[in-house]
Amino acid sequence: MARTQKSPRKEVRRPVWADVSLSALTHNLQAIRKYVNPPEEKRKTPRKILSIVKGNGYGHGGPEVAKALEKAGSDWFGVTCTEEGIAVRNAGVRNPVLILTSFVPGEESRLVEHDLTAVIHRCEQLALLDRAAARQRKKRVPFHLKIDTGMNRLGIATSDVECFARQLAKCKHLQLTGVFSHFASSEVFTNTAVGQQTCEQEERFYAALERLHALGIDPGIVHLANSAAIVTRPETWADMVRPGAILYGYHPGYDPMEKREEAEKRLVVKPVMSLRSRIISLRSVPAGAGVGYNATFVPKRPSRIGVLAAGYGDGIHRSLGNRGSVLLRGKLAPIVGIVSMDVTMIDVTDVVGAEIGDVATIYGTDGAHSHMASLVARSVGTVTSDLLCAVSQRVPRVYLR
Numbered sequence: 001m002a003r004t005q006k007s008p009r010k011e012v013r014r015p016v017w018a019d020v021s022l023s024a025l026t027h028n029l030q031a032i033r034k035y036v037n038p039p040e041e042k043r044k045t046p047r048k049i050l051s052i053v054k055g056n057g058y059g060h061g062g063p064e065v066a067k068a069l070e071k072a073g074s075d076w077f078g079v080t081c082t083e084e085g086i087a088v089r090n091a092g093v094r095n096p097v098l099i100l101t102s103f104v105p106g107e108e109s110r111l112v113e114h115d116l117t118a119v120i121h122r123c124e125q126l127a128l129l130d131r132a133a134a135r136q137r138k139k140r141v142p143f144h145l146k147i148d149t150g151m152n153r154l155g156i157a158t159s160d161v162e163c164f165a166r167q168l169a170k171c172k173h174l175q176l177t178g179v180f181s182h183f184a185s186s187e188v189f190t191n192t193a194v195g196q197q198t199c200e201q202e203e204r205f206y207a208a209l210e211r212l213h214a215l216g217i218d219p220g221i222v223h224l225a226n227s228a229a230i231v232t233r234p235e236t237w238a239d240m241v242r243p244g245a246i247l248y249g250y251h252p253g254y255d256p257m258e259k260r261e262e263a264e265k266r267l268v269v270k271p272v273m274s275l276r277s278r279i280i281s282l283r284s285v286p287a288g289a290g291v292g293y294n295a296t297f298v299p300k301r302p303s304r305i306g307v308l309a310a311g312y313g314d315g316i317h318r319s320l321g322n323r324g325s326v327l328l329r330g331k332l333a334p335i336v337g338i339v340s341m342d343v344t345m346i347d348v349t350d351v352v353g354a355e356i357g358d359v360a361t362i363y364g365t366d367g368a369h370s371h372m373a374s375l376v377a378r379s380v381g382t383v384t385s386d387l388l389c390a391v392s393q394r395v396p397r398v399y400l401r
């Protein structure tokens with residue numbers, strides 16, 4: 001009998017991909033929830049978790065991780081903009097989604113239409129949001145107020161609380177359901193001005209909250225804590241916490257560094273993403289011959305040089321050239337020469353048995369071995385989130401249970 005339908009065939013494609021462990025992600029969420037709800041506190045309502053899934057879920061795939069996190073019990077989600085919010089909604093996420101960088105004039109209708117929770121960080125935004133809610137005949141559109149407590153980035157000034165209250169009184173279609181601020185330096189514990197900043201921010205925040213209360217305004221859900229504050233500053237937990245980095249398995253870079261070990265013991269999280277590629281070419285290079293653009297690597301001994309099918313166009317930081325390494329057959333193989341857009345060279349001379357087709361882990365875990373993105377990030381003077389977010393669109397994410 002003639003076959004009318006072709007059986008689906010797995011496409012063979014360029015060998016670069018990111019494994020995303022949903023079990024590690026779920027573990028991290030549950031560990032955070034447990035950590036911020038210590039039984040001795042005997043809270044009537046457990047502290048909520050707002051999972052930060054902006055920046056395409058720190059590179060892991062925003063809609064996919066939001067869906068998995070909702071299933072695992074995340075109460076809220078935080079994205080940067082309307083587009084990210086709509087993508088999360090389209091994935092079927094039903095819980096509230098906070099639009100952290102808010103809207104620019106003209107964007108507010110779409111936000112209301114898709115049931116996304118706006119952030120008000122300038123008082124003038126209230127009237128715009130109120131008009132959008134009225135146009136869509138919505139009675140009480142919820143929003144959160146962001147207060148700038150010293151980061152000098154986004155948020156109304158603490159001195160604008162009264163002005164905010166006056167403007168809010170004119171908005172018949174809005175309801176304040178949350179008030180928050182963001183810490184500039186919660187990972188810093190040095191005896192410096194920056195080391196004091198978090199406490200000062202907290203003080204300013206709670207003073208502003210008191211003024212809101214005095215003006216008869218219910219702030220709704222109060223939230224402040226990002227990853228470093230969640231792990232190290234329980235006094236900042238309030239009603240809800242907003243984990244980003246720790247959700248994806250990485251602690252922030254504490255200062256001083258000795259704080260890291262203690263923090264990592266307090267809250268154990270597992271890296272979620274492993275970025276991988278295969279060796280697509282392997283050659284013997286004599287001592288003295290230049291490798292890659294501008295011959296920046298010249299081996300001193302006869303060497304075996306492998307080529308990985310991934311470059312800075314995929315998210316391998318270009319500054320790892322001649323500095324970083326990848327995990328191959330349980331060993332670290334140095335990255336040699338300049339990282340190109342599409343390929344990266346590695347020196348496999350000391351990796352016994354290395355051959356074309358071998359899988360290299362650029363960062364993440366490989367069986368019992370690991371090559372942490374946090375260490376890779378530190379080696380090139382950046383933060384883990386920068387590396388994770390840099391994994392580009394052309395890298396398929398493989399979601400593992």
Ligand SMILES: Cc1ncc(COP(=O)(O)O)c(C=O)c1O
Nearest residue numbers: 052100182226227242243244245
């Ligand atoms: C408002 C807000 N809250 C929370 C976070 C999460 O931060 P972290 O990744 O340090 O947990 C971010 C990320 O930058 C943020 O902008």
